[in-house]
Amino acid sequence: MIIGAGSAGEKILRETLVTPKINKEVVCFIDDDLSKKGRRIHNVPVVGGRNEILQQAEKYHVDEIYIALPSIDDKEVSEILNICKETKCKLKKLPGIYQFLNDEITLEKLKDVEVQDLLGRDPIKVNLEEIMGYVQDKVVMVTGGGGSIGSELCRQIAKSHPKQLIIVDIYENNAYDIQLELQRKYPKLNLETMIASVRDQNKINDLFAYYHPDIVYHAAAHKHVPLMEDAPHEAIKNNVFGTLNVAKAANQYGVKKFILISTDKAVNPTNIMGASKRLCEMIVQSFDKKSKTEFVAVRFGNVLGSNGSVIPLFKKQIQNGGPITITHPDIIRYFMTIPEAVSLVLQAGSYAHGGEIFVLDMGKPVKILDMAKNLIKLSGLEPDVDIEIKFIGLRPGEKLYEEMLMKEEGMQTTPNKMIHIGKPIELSHDFFDQLDHLYQVAYDEDSNIRKEVHQIVDTYHYDENTTHGVKQ
Known part of the structure; x- marks a missing residue:
């Protein structure tokens, strides 16, 4: 037909x-x-x-x-x-x-x-000329440049004629894949691929001193909620202090714009990954107050097809004959595609004056159960006849729904009606002292780490009986 x-x-x-x-x-x-x-x-x-x-x-x-x-x-x-x-x-x-x-x-x-074709909303449109205007002829660095979001950032930036593109990633396989792809597609692109960890302050400083980037997209992060619940110290070391290292270098070496990739899980977080990203947003807003660099954050929901996201998992489960596992029948999430997420990040960068948290209007949230059923049907099979759907219970730190903004953040619009700006939140005057203390707690593998994070992020709620990932 x-x-x-x-x-x-x-x-x-x-x-x-x-x-x-x-x-x-x-x-x-x-x-x-x-x-x-x-x-x-x-x-x-x-x-x-x-x-x-x-x-x-x-x-x-x-x-x-x-x-x-x-x-x-x-x-x-x-x-x-x-x-x-x-x-x-x-x-x-x-x-x-x-x-x-x-x-x-x-x-x-x-x-x-694909299942995203069933979402029923038009793709987010961005003004590509605005993006081109501020990336063209600039030295651009992308940390976590081999990841799902980072590699798509590199693809879209490469199209926009940067003076130089520097990919920084600790995972060599992903970095190698995107390096080969960009060299093939853009043979004239001035491309550097550096294997480095954002946790290594000296290495990060060396990279900034050598390349002097104009724009930094900071996408490097641990992001898997259940894994980070089991390894809270790693979430803090990598996400919080990795961000602090890159932000310090950006400030010291006169970067013009620093754009943090954040998540809706940073809003009223119930898990350590979300709380760590909230701390990253706070770092960005603190630096913006004292730096000539424009520091901003871009927050969005779940990205369809990104590494570890629900769609590739469901596809594997269908290929294996089922069952598809879902934590709860009522769980809902906001979704967008990788190219949409990245075009938002790029356009928000063109709006940035410093200190903003940009938030995407992601339309209506989607029921994960409906998504699973649709994916089974798109495979020509019948839910609960050919492929069983099994409910396994919410995992530690997992919410039934994600919020995109805290109430106190207020809302402002931008020329792109899909992008909103949250009002910066007031921070404690001793924020950096609190971070120094948290650094000790994280590197001492202190079992009170969740409590210490709550002292700084008072919107973070956690189960006080949780001992996941903490040495007893």
Whole structure:
């Protein structure tokens, strides 16, 4: 079945007819334009609009559905896909208008439908010229440049003609992958890839002294909530003191903009990872008060498809025949794609005057259970028949829902209506003394570390009986 009886759909049909090795037969078209109903395209009937999809898929014993609608918006596509997913057919779609305009419509160009295609909101649009304007001809450093967010930052920055791009990462495999990719795509890019830990103050200082970056995106962090609950000292050493090291170097070596990648888990945190990122935001806001560098943070929700996120996990579980494991039937999360998250980070950087926490309006939160069911259906299977869904209980420090802003942060808008600014929070005058004390606590492997973090981040709530990751 092809959905879309326009020229894109016709080209796909024609390819199946003229290429003998394509062993596929198009049996019908679906199109919402009722004037097309009853017509035939190369002898294949147009059988009706979207409300006919389920009935016609059954009637014609359809195995695969191709969505050939290059010019409709994502919201429309998601409505159609949400009908298609009930058919147990394999779904593929034309990526978009670009392929259509460039006459690149072939079966090869069709992509599998991903669960994010069902989210039903238009992708976040950013003004690329603004981004280009402040990255072009600048020396840009990305810490954690091999990670999911860091590597996409590097891709988008590389497009914007920086004077030099420096990738800093402690994990050599990821750094190597993005290095090879960028060298292949941008042979003229002045690219440096440095293996270094943000915990190593001397090494970080050396890198800043040598390269003198104009802009720093600080994406290096431990981010897995359950793992950090078991290793709270590591979360603090890496996230908090890694950020402090990079912020100190940025201040000392005259960086123009420092952009911290933060998370919605920093809001009223219930886990040590979120509390550590809240401390990072506080470091950024403190430095902004005393530095010529513009220090800002960008906070967003869960990133679809990032390392360790729920989608790759669910896909693996489906491949293994199930079960899909979910902590709680009511758990909800805000989601965005990696390119959206990164374009937000880049645009927020262009708005930055210093001290702001930028927050993305991520639309409506998504129920993880619905996501799991949709993913099973997109695989042509039936939830709880072919693949079991199993509830395993909330993990330590996990919330049913994430908040994007604290109440006291207030809200301001920016020229991009999807990006908001939170008002800086007042910090204690002895904040840096408190950090010195926390440093000792972390490196002494003190079992009171959660209590010590709560002394500084009073919005952090934890279970006082928790002894995960603490030597007894």
